[in-house]
Amino acid sequence: MTGHANGSSNLTVVIKLGTSSIVDEKTREPILSNLTLIVETAARLRKDGHRVIIVSSGAIGVGLRRMDEDERPKHLPRKQALAAVGQCRLMSLWDSLFEHLRIPVAQILLTRNDIADRIQYTNAQNTFSELLDMGVVPIVNENDTLAVAEIKFGDNDTLSAITAAMVKADYLFLMTDVDCLYTANPRNDPSAKPIEVVSDISSLRADVSTSGSALGTGGMGTKIVAARLATSAGVTTVITRSSKPGNIHEIVSYLQKVREDPDAASALAPPPLHTRFLPAETPIHSRSFWLLHGLTPHGNLYIDSGAYAALLKKASLLPAGVVAVDGHFGQQEAVRLFVVEKRSATALDGDFPSHAEEPKEVGRALVNYGSKEIDLIKGARSSHIRTILGYADSEYVALRENIAFFIESEISSGSASPALR
Template sequence: MASQRLTIVIKLGTSSIVDENTHEPILSILTLIVETAAKLHRDGHNVVLVSSGAVGVGLRRMDVEERPKYLPRIQALAAVGQCRLMSLWDGLFSHLRLPVAQILLTRNDIADRTQYINAQNTFAQLFDMGVIPIVNENDTLAVSEIKFGDNDTLSAITAAMVKANYLFLMTDVDCLYTANPRNNPDAQPIEVVTDISSLEADVSSAGSSLGTGGMSTKIVAAKLGTSAGVTTIITKSSKPGNVHEIVKYLQQAQQETLADPTTENNDHSSILHTPPPLHTRFIPSETPIQSRSFWLLHGLKPRGTIYIDHGAYSALQKKAGLLPAGVVGVEGHFGQQEAVRLVVVEKISPDSLNGEFLHHGQEPREVGRALVNYSSSEIIRIKGHRSTQIQSLLGYADSEYVALRENISFIRNDESPRH
C-alpha cells in the first residue's frame, strides 16, 4: 500500500537551536533537523519549519549578552538575526539540494480573509515546487497588538492554515509527564491524550531566557491544532530524528489499522513490534472546525464585545443570524466588518448603563466570535429593536442582521481563543 502524502509542521524554539549562554547557533541540532526534513521530503511529504531564533542569533551577531527590554532594540536585533538565521537554514538545506522559502507573519497578515487565503495559496505553490517554507513571526514589525504571543501559537495557526496532518512541537523533554521528572522519580510519561480538556500533567517548564514559551504554551497550541484536525505531538528537540521515526510508526499503524479495523484507534502496541521514540500525541478532534471558522476564532483580534441574551444565542445555534433585538449591550469601539466577542448574559433593564450588567443567575460567558455589519456606535443605537426599525433609527439599513450567521463561529469545549 502506497504511503499517504502528509503535510508536517515542525516548530523549533529559540532554545532548541541557539545556545542559551553563548547565543551561538547549535549547528549539530540544525544539521539533524535539516536531515530529518530532507528524509520526510524524500518520502513524499510536505514539510514546514516554524523557526524561532532571530533575536537569539541577533544577540550573537551584535555581541549583546542579554535580551534587552526595550522593544525597538529587540526588533532591531531581530532584523539583524533573521538575515543570519535564514542564511544558516539556506546553507544547510542547499547541501541536500533542497530550496527553502522565508515566510514572515504577524497577526495582521492573516486578519484579512483575502490575505489569509493568499497565504494558503502561497504555501500550496511552494509545496508543488518542492520548496520547504520556513515560517517565523515578523519580530521586526510586530508589537503586542499584532503578535501571536509565541511561536507555539504561530505554529498551530500555520498547521491549520496548511491543513497539516501533524504538528511537532519540539521541546527540552521527551513528552508530557504526570509530574516533573527532574525532581519526582514517580513521574509517568503521558503518551496519548484523547481529551485535552481533562489533561492532568506537569506543565511547570517555563521556557528559556531566550525564548518566550514553555510547556503551557504548547498545551494551548495543541488545543488549537487538535481543534483544527491536526495530530499534535510533543517530542525532544535534541533528537530531531524522532520526528521521522514517529511519522513512519504512525503511518505503519494507520496501515495496520486499515488492514485490521478491529484494532483500537490509539493502541497499536499489539500490532507493531518496534515502539517509537517517547513522545506525547494529542489526538485531533473527530469534528474539526472548518478553515473559515478557525480564521474567525483565531486569525482575528477582537476589537470589542457584543452582549447577547439567551434567546439570541439559541437562535444562532439554529443557524439564524444575529438580529439587533437579541443584543443587550456593546463594549469597546469597533467598525463594520471587524471582529468582536460574543458574550451571553441575562436580560438586563433598558436603563442599565451600557457595559454594566447585573450578574443574575448564570455568569456572562464568551461563546464565540463574529464579524459585524455595523459599528459599535450603530449597534448601540439599534440594540433591542426590531430589524424593521433600523432604517428609522440610523437613516439607512445596510443589513437586517448585526452579524450574518456565516460570519459567526462558536467556541467549543476543547478550545479557547488566545486573545
C-alpha cells in the same frame, strides 16, 4: 493541498522549533549539530513523499550573538532591530544547510495583520500550497521586525498551530526540552509519569507544565494552547524532545504503519517517547478557524440565550438579541461573543455585565455595524434600524457565515478554545 492523515502516504508535516532548539542559551551560538539533524530529518521525510514546513524561532537570539549582546532587551525597538539583524543570518544558515542536500527553502514572515483580511489569508494558503508543490521547504517566523503587541501571535507555538491549520497539515511537531508531557514536573518530582496520548485537552490538569528557556517566549502552557488550536482543525499534534529531531521521522513512520494496519502495532518497536494530541473528530472549516484565530477581537458583544440558540440553528444575529456592547470597534471588525440572561433596559444602565451574571464567552463574530451603532440598535427590531440610525446597511448585526463558536465542553470549563461547533 494535502488533506489530513487518512491513509495516504503523502503527508504534510509542520515542525516548530523554539529558540533554545536553535541557539545555545549561554554562548548565543547556533546549535549546528541540532540544526543539521533537523535538516536531515526534513530530507528523510521528503524522501518518504511527505511535505515539510519549519516554523523557526531564533531571530532575536541570533541577533544577540551577532551584536555581542548578553541579554534579551525589553525595549521594543531594540528587539525589532536585533530581529532584523538575526533573521537575515538565521535564513542564511537554513539556506546553507539545506543547500548541502539540494533542497530549496523559502522565507515566510507573518504577523496577525497579514492574515486578518480573508483574501490575504487565502493568498497565504495559496502561497504555501504552491511552495510545497514546487518541492520547497517554507521557513516560517513571526515578523518581529515590524510586529507590535496588537498584531503579534505572542509566541511561535501559536504561529505554528495557525500555520498547520492554514495548510491543512497532518502533523504538527512542537519540539521542546522534554520528551513529552508528564503528570508533574519530572525535574523535581520522581513520581512524574509520561502522558502519551491526549484525547481531551480540556481534561489536562493546570499543573502539567515545565519551565521554558531563558531565550524563548513559550513554555509548556503555550504548547498546550497550540495543540488545542491545531487539533481543532484536524491536525495531530505531537510534543517531543528537540535535541532528538530524528524522533519526528520515527514517530511519523510508526503512526503511518499503525494507521495502515492497526493489528501491526503489537509487532512494531514502540516509537520514541512523545505526547500525541488526537485531532478533533469533526475538524472545523478553514473560514471558522480564521474567524477565531486569524482575527484580533476589538470588543465584546453580549447576546441573550434566545439569540444564542437561534445562532446555533444557523440563524444570523439580529439586533433584538443583543443585550450590551463593550469596547470600541468599527464595521467589519471582530468581536468576542458572550451569552447573558436578558435584563430590562433599566437594569442595563449600570455597570455591565454584573459580576453575578458571569457571562460565557461562546465565540467570535465579524460585525456589520460599529460599536456605537450597535449600542443604539441593540434590542430593537431590524425594521427600526433605519429609523434609529438614519440608514440600514444590513438587517443583521452579524451574518451567520461570519460567526464561529467554541465547543460546549470548552465554554462550560471557561477555557478559551479553538475548537468549534
